[in-house]
Amino acid sequence: MSHHPTDSDLGTFLRSRRQRVTPSQVGMPSGPGARRTSGLRREEVASLAGVSVDYYARLERGRERNPSPAVLNSLAVAFGLTPDECRYLYALAGQSPTVPDSTFPQPLPRVLRDDQVVRRSVLKVLEAIRPSPGFVTNLAMDVVAANPAGLALFPGLERHPPVGRTPEHSLGNISRYMFTDPMSKSLAQNWEQEMGAHVAHLRSQLAVYPDARDLRRLIDGLLADSPDFARLWKEYEVRRRTGGSRSFSHPVVGELHLEYESLPLADTPGHRLILYPTVLGTPEHAAVTLLDSQGPAGSTSSAVFSSQERSGPSAPRL
Template sequence: MTSQQQYGTELGRFLRARRARVTPGQAGLPAGAGLRRTPGLRREELAMLAGISIDYYIRLERGKETRPSPSVVESLSRALLLEPDEAEHLRTLAAVAARTVPEPPAAPSRTVRPGVKLLLENLRPAPAYVVSRTNDLLAANPAGLRLLAGIEEWPAKDRNIARFVFLHPAAHSLFADWDAQVRGCVAHLRALAGTDPDAPDLTRLVGELLLKSPEFARLWKRYDVKNRSYGTKSFHHPEVGDLTLGYQSLQLEGTPGHHLLAYSAEPGTPDHDAIALLDLLGHHPASTDPSRPPA
């Protein structure tokens, strides 16, 4: 299989996964008589809704057609009822598939610039950390590391947010909405896999999680893609109690793939007192028992 066919196949996988998620009723079509063999739209139904031939659509799903026009991509987005992040992902997949020779994946850097480390320090007591494109935890201020209760007991090379969420025994009770947290992690990795499926850092992490976490494997098959760079998160923290923090993710210029994620709380509130305590605790050994990733 050529590189172009492989990227085309990734486009086809996304189309198949999203087609299975749309019911005829959602698309404004009658359910029809008899038992449906597919859980969502049939190929011919989606082709009709998008205004393209069934043969052309089948070629898209099978990776034999890798150059859909922008108008076809937009028609498919509307027919599949895609959310904005999903529609953008489809456009990206189509653009990557159309390349005659896909660009080789750049080797990711794990080096955090001194100026960024100083920024982490200046953000104290607000928790903040720097992650790679696959959510490796590359640097953190005291509260940022302590907020992810238990991750500090892992060796630095094993500290990854997705690995922590799915494999650390304390993660399920730490996040007030663990389901939303894990869906977000998978959706982020899915979006990255769509545009850079052969990246060694990504394939290693996804392979590990598919092997060790049935929940990750189940969510991976759904092919959800979403980018969320701000919002709120609630925690049941074992040392400072319940807290709800705003967060903002910022892309760091000069180091591809690096993002800074900072949390905040209104001064004078119990949540702000909690992050100030986390900052103090971050200078002391953790009170929890060491827990390494499962072998």
Template sequence: MTPEQPRGGTELGRFLRARRARISPAEAGLTAGPGPRRTPGLHREELAALAGISIDYYTRLERGKETGPSTSVVDALARALHLEETEHEHLRGLAVLANRAAPEPPAAPSRTVRSGVRLLLEGLRPYPAHVVSRTDDLLAWNPGGLRLLSGIAEQPARQRNLARYLFLHPTARTLFPDWDHQVRGCVARLRALAGTDPDAPDLARLAGELLLKSPEFARSWERYDIKAPTHGRKAFRHSEVGDLTLGHQSMEVEGTPGHRLITYYAEPGTPGHDALVLLDLLGSQPTPHAPTSSQREPTSFGP
């Protein structure tokens, strides 16, 4: 992308096109005409009419040739597409980016995890916890935080990535009984990043790899979901501690943009908590493949 080109316009158009394809005339309050429709979702002229804008203007907007939609146009499109609030905010952000000239390529995000955060990971034991980058690179962990993800410790530390693990590691589909749900949330986080920073080289590398290697990722990527859960319950079918359902919480790490701390927990005295104690113990033991404790292996890596 050259400095003269508008930044994010293509992402705006693709988002609109994907969402237009996902809403039926009936859902939009329209009566479909007789005979089968050649394409799913709303036609361009139907969405333009619902939003109160011309078909020519909407077509230019979707194709990236119109890069300065007003707030009222964006809000009208969000209403016509029945977007939820998070999706509406995402569309607003894309519209702002579409009207900006591309700056110089951004600096690579830091992979360094502060010593205080590493101490926090140790303090959370026996609860599994790890720190990930904005593209889900695994940057730091405590023993249970690595052992919970069966098989990921066998990969070189710098290649450990939650998205890569979900789509490419053979164990992931067994570990997560609701694998389909897990991958949707993962892709939604990456799609949201593509909307706020479409020039991100770290995202381009990861998405490019997964688009080539995983048909499931390619299908999810084209859905343009941007909502991802930050807390809730997650089920595991773990080869060492059996079936368990854990609470999980994801939090931004203040002072280090893009870093998230993810931790899993269970009520003390429950079988789930006993399983976490065992995972922490197992994760503390050296293995032939690689050290698993954040104290035995560096927990932060340079660019």
């Protein structure tokens, strides 16, 4: 016998998600005294989702049957649902996502949790494409994993502190590097175009993750520290960066023209895998081979670097 979602199914699902999220995970105080619920209170969910407490209570009790897509997405963000859970939530409400599955918003908790680590399989990809450069960024553009050429491609990257991690646990922040390091303007042959595309990508990410505190902290910091970023931000360009080509004037290998792909990692919202593939026998491959052999200043070149490995033994080098 097939099962059709009911109003009580929607309420039960919302209640189960509410009970698994703690106030600290969404940046809220737990308040005085003992809490009778293991997760968020209804009034806390209502505040996070921007709806009234009465309205949310009616949703959980099955008395409200037609939540809007905006309300559903707000609840998904509040609960930090995965894309699969988002689609299930829409199905329980008798609706379909209003955007293609490939661009369905991936809600992100307001506070990035420590369990958002780079999977070992992704680290193996970074190792497998060597000597070609590759790295992984989180939503706030902290570089959280990289191979040697990926770090050596941006000299001095490690000097720029992260937004979402402590400095000793970071490989650097690519946005801060681009807009506040003097090396950046000489490194990029078409700096203005590159920076415009980068700013447009950050704005597109903010549209998908409007409540991500680390992303907002990054943008606020760049608005204060970089007149170039502030100027480009006012242009309101919105465009996801999924791939293309970049031209470098690199201090080690000279002129370098590389194509790249920027791929979202579905199981870790906000993380992107950026790869610069090269072909054996080409000048580009010879150049990145040199970068791979050197790696970043003061490092070895025999491993993929992952920022979580510096904070504990859970992710050893490959």
